[in-house]
Amino acid sequence: MGYAFATVFLFCFSLLPPAYLRYYPFRSVAGPHRRKVLLLGHLWIFFLEFLLLAALFSRGALKLESGMFQFLYLFCYLPHLLLLVFTIRPFWFRHLFVLGLQAIYMIFVHTLSLEAFKLFLPDSWHIGRVLPYFIIYLVLFLLGMPLALKIIGRLFTPEQLTSPRSAFWPYLGPVPLLLCYYHANQGYFILTPQDLFQPGLQIYTLITLGMLVLVALFLVLTIRGGLERVQKMFHLKEQNLQLQGRLNDINSYAVSLRKEQQELAILRHDSRHQLRMLAELAENGEFEEAEKHLLKLRKEVADK
Numbered sequence: 001m002g003y004a005f006a007t008v009f010l011f012c013f014s015l016l017p018p019a020y021l022r023y024y025p026f027r028s029v030a031g032p033h034r035r036k037v038l039l040l041g042h043l044w045i046f047f048l049e050f051l052l053l054a055a056l057f058s059r060g061a062l063k064l065e066s067g068m069f070q071f072l073y074l075f076c077y078l079p080h081l082l083l084l085v086f087t088i089r090p091f092w093f094r095h096l097f098v099l100g101l102q103a104i105y106m107i108f109v110h111t112l113s114l115e116a117f118k119l120f121l122p123d124s125w126h127i128g129r130v131l132p133y134f135i136i137y138l139v140l141f142l143l144g145m146p147l148a149l150k151i152i153g154r155l156f157t158p159e160q161l162t163s164p165r166s167a168f169w170p171y172l173g174p175v176p177l178l179l180c181y182y183h184a185n186q187g188y189f190i191l192t193p194q195d196l197f198q199p200g201l202q203i204y205t206l207i208t209l210g211m212l213v214l215v216a217l218f219l220v221l222t223i224r225g226g227l228e229r230v231q232k233m234f235h236l237k238e239q240n241l242q243l244q245g246r247l248n249d250i251n252s253y254a255v256s257l258r259k260e261q262q263e264l265a266i267l268r269h270d271s272r273h274q275l276r277m278l279a280e281l282a283e284n285g286e287f288e289e290a291e292k293h294l295l296k297l298r299k300e301v302a303d304k
Helices: 002-013 016-029 032-058 066-087 092-120 122-126 131-153 158-162 175-179 199-283 287-303
Strands: none
Touching (some): 002 032, 002 066, 016 066, 016 158, 032 066, 092 131
């Protein structure tokens, strides 16, 4: 019974590191509240799934076989994924893209774990004891986490996540999952031990897995470079708009200055005319008429 509980515990616990790996590229837009929701949500899912599976295995409803865990993985993995997708949204296709990259990494670790399991623990392999596999899998997964976080963590910048959604994501998002689909369904535990120990099958598996990992790295580097160029173009467009706004302001100021100069020229011309008229009135001794004219000019200036 203790062996079954330990196996179920490691199986449920093995779903938590991938959940953090999926969250990591979106950490810049996850505030304290969302982080708390994700942390508590994943822990609750872990405990509930562990209690449920432990009860089913202890009652004999489920058998402690590798094929059973492959079947359970599809159902136990889904709540962790949905929690992240609906907590940090609306990045649906970007979540799908990161899910595909994380699946490639999990396939890589899964294959290495199987090879190590067959190489170092062949007796446990032949009798179908899956607990050593989960131990090897978790150790390798956690050892590779820093590198995986470094590669995936800089995939999205905060500006790229908060800017308008790019039109290519609905087409690009499913690509990693499509690439790793047949790798995820190889079914190593279904084959006979003799087939799994064949050198040809092992070499073929390592070659195809290496190609898959290289394609994933190429995708990450391409997407990262493309997004950086798009962000630079977006910033350049903003700078052009700001420059255009400044040019419009300068043009408006020049128009208003030109208008003021025209009004000043008209005022200067009118002033000469009025002064000439006042001088003529004063020379002719028409002081009352000159005074009336001055009062009229004063009123016109006050009205303006």
